Amino acid sequence: MALKNINPTNTNAWKELTKHFNDIQNINIQNLDKEVNRKEDFSLIFDDLSVDFSKNRITKETIRLLVDLAKEVDLKDAIEKQYSGEVINVTEGREVLHTALRSSSEDPILVEGKNIKPQIQAALRKIKSFSNKVISGKWKGYTGKSITDIVNIGIGGSDLGPDMVVESLKHYKNQLNTHFVSNVDGDHVSEIIKTLNPETTLFVIVSKTFTTQETITNSETIKNWFLKSATIFDIPKHFVAVSTNLAAVDNFGIDKKNVFPMWNWVGGRFSLWSAVGLSISLSVGYDNYKALLEGAEEMDLHYKNEEFGQNIPVILALISIWYNNFYGAETEAVLPYSQYLKKLPDYLQQAIMESNGKGVDRNGDKIDYQTGTIVWGSTGTNMQHAFMQLVHQGTKLIPADFIGYKESLNGLTDHHNKLMANYYGQMDALAFGKTKEEVHLELKVSGNEDKIESLLPFKVFEGNRPSNAILFEKLTPRSLGKLIALYEHKIYTQGILWNIYSYDQFGVELGKELAKKILNK
Numbered sequence: 350m351a352l353k354n355i356n357p358t359n360t361n362a363w364k365e366l367t368k369h370f371n372d373i374q375n376i377n378i379q380n381l382d383k384e385v386n387r388k389e390d391f392s393l394i395f396d397d398l399s400v401d402f403s404k405n406r407i408t409k410e411t412i413r414l415l416v417d418l419a420k421e422v423d424l425k426d427a428i429e430k431q432y433s434g435e436v437i438n439v440t441e442g443r444e445v446l447h448t449a450l451r452s453s454s455e456d457p458i459l460v461e462g463k464n465i466k467p468q469i470q471a472a473l474r475k476i477k478s479f480s481n482k483v484i485s486g487k488w489k490g491y492t493g494k495s496i497t498d499i500v501n502i503g504i505g506g507s508d509l510g511p512d513m514v515v516e517s518l519k520h521y522k523n524q525l526n527t528h529f530v531s532n533v534d535g536d537h538v539s540e541i542i543k544t545l546n547p548e549t550t551l552f553v554i555v556s557k558t559f560t561t562q563e564t565i566t567n568s569e570t571i572k573n574w575f576l577k578s579a580t581i582f583d584i585p586k587h588f589v590a591v592s593t594n595l596a597a598v599d600n601f602g603i604d605k606k607n608v609f610p611m612w613n614w615v616g617g618r619f620s621l622w623s624a625v626g627l628s629i630s631l632s633v634g635y636d637n638y639k640a641l642l643e644g645a646e647e648m649d650l651h652y653k654n655e656e657f658g659q660n661i662p663v664i665l666a667l668i669s670i671w672y673n674n675f676y677g678a679e680t681e682a683v684l685p686y687s688q689y690l691k692k693l694p695d696y697l698q699q700a701i702m703e704s705n706g707k708g709v710d711r712n713g714d715k716i717d718y719q720t721g722t723i724v725w726g727s728t729g730t731n732m733q734h735a736f737m738q739l740v741h742q743g744t745k746l747i748p749a750d751f752i753g754y755k756e757s758l759n760g761l762t763d764h765h766n767k768l769m770a771n772y773y774g775q776m777d778a779l780a781f782g783k784t785k786e787e788v789h790l791e792l793k794v795s796g797n798e799d800k801i802e803s804l805l806p807f808k809v810f811e812g813n814r815p816s817n818a819i820l821f822e823k824l825t826p827r828s829l830g831k832l833i834a835l836y837e838h839k840i841y842t843q844g845i846l847w848n849i850y851s852y853d854q855f856g857v858e859l860g861k862e863l864a865k866k867i868l869n870k
């Protein structure tokens with residue numbers, strides 16, 4: 350049965366939330382913070398992850414009403430339908446089963462009456478044995494040398510996920526160098542080719558359709574470059590593919606044995622858990638890749654089983670809706686305090702904005718309330734010296750997720766202490782600001798009494814700016830899996846609440862079509 354179709358603004362909970370918003374919209378985080386047990390009451394702990402959402406313009410009543418909204422639109426039913434393989438991507442007629450890719454349970458999941466679990470297991474075995482061969486050096490190139498470099502050729506979901514994970518898990522990487530070519534801009538591929546030796550490079554072409562202009566153009570250019578020093582008979586040793594389009598892959602010259610599957614029931618931007626993640630397994634080894642999947646599965650079970658009030662993805666989704674639909678916030682920032690996570694904001698931009706950037710509801714009617722949030726961000730502490738001025742003192746309300754790790758991966762405790770002091774310092778500054786009185790006193794004490802009149806307004810921080818502290822023990826494949834799955838579930842929760850289809854992306858098509866027409870001219 351299809352997803353329910355409920356306009357959130359017609360629910361009782363929405364009406365109650367509107368009243369509640371009118372009553373409390375001017376509340377101040379600084380005052381809320383004085384409540385006894387505020388931090389405990391507004392924190393959730395799940396294994397190695399804690400989420401402190403106490404620095405938000407919310408009360409217990411806000412959460413209660415938001416949870417009522419989730420119940421009233423029957424989020425529970427929507428979650429069930431996703432996990433069990435119903436065709437919830439209605440507009441494309443597909444199931445949405447990235448959660449099945451990381452499920453360790455033996456329970457069958459049926460697609461068109463057939464259990465998909467055996468195919469998933471077979472693909473994992475193939476990823477494992479191929480990764481092992483390449484990493485161990487047993488896989489030889491056309492002159493008998495082992496592979497030193499991997500190039501992932503893909504775009505969108507066939508690039509951003511693997512690229513982000515490979516970067517995030519750099520600490521766990523092996524001797525192979527991994528590169529990502531995506532842009533149709535020839536400068537991208539040219540710069541990468543410059544560094545490569547065709548004898549020792551393995552190309553992984555990732556394209557569900559094997560028709561995507563960027564990927565095919567880059568693959569052809571690379572093949573031509575490769576054939577300057579090798580022959581077409583050497584292609585099977587250097588090119589593998591992840592695709593559903595077997596005919597096109599065969600045409601390219603890739604050996605059938607070296608094609609990894611992709612499935613219609615996995616959307617591009619949720620596909621790093623499938624063979625699309627082959628370059629991850631090659632870079633960090635299969636065991637680490639598997640641990641990434643296991644971490645994601647832990648979050649899947651949490652999302653599926655936990656009460657909404659204790660459910661991390663649900664709570665973060667609801668708070669985001671509170672700002673987006675009631676406070677009218679236009680954007681959200683994602684701010685990882687880990688240099689390893691520098692590609693996370695880019696990845697999340699596709700995951701979130703391609704999913705929830707929709708203007709018609711599940712009836713096909715134009716929506717008159719706000720949907721998809723605009724997401725952006727960068728790593729701390731670099732961004733503190735870049736855009737944080739606007740977040741602290743600008744005119745816009747920008748809720749922010751601060752992602753941090755208690756333990757550093759490379760020792761250097763001094764660095765890590767400073768990093769985390771900034772992590773907490775930024776959230777405190779946003780929430781509590783600096784009052785006129787404090788600025789006054791500060792200028793006086795520093796001997797700048799004469800400047801008080803002219804400087805005071807510029808040095809005041811209003812505060813009352815919201816943030817969530819998402820804190821893990823340590824950046825590991827497992828905790829990264831959990832983090833990515835957390836955001837995936839936040840996306841779906843919001844899509845359900847906004848009554849939109851999160852899993853299609855027709856909005857990317859028109860530009861592609863027009864580019865083709867222009868090219869033909």
Ligand code: F6P
Nearest residue numbers: 505506507556557558561617857
């Ligand atoms: O740009 C839209 C999109 O369809 C994404 O959803 C997808 O991840 C990407 O293009 C690449 O598609 P393919 O894997 O078929 O090359």
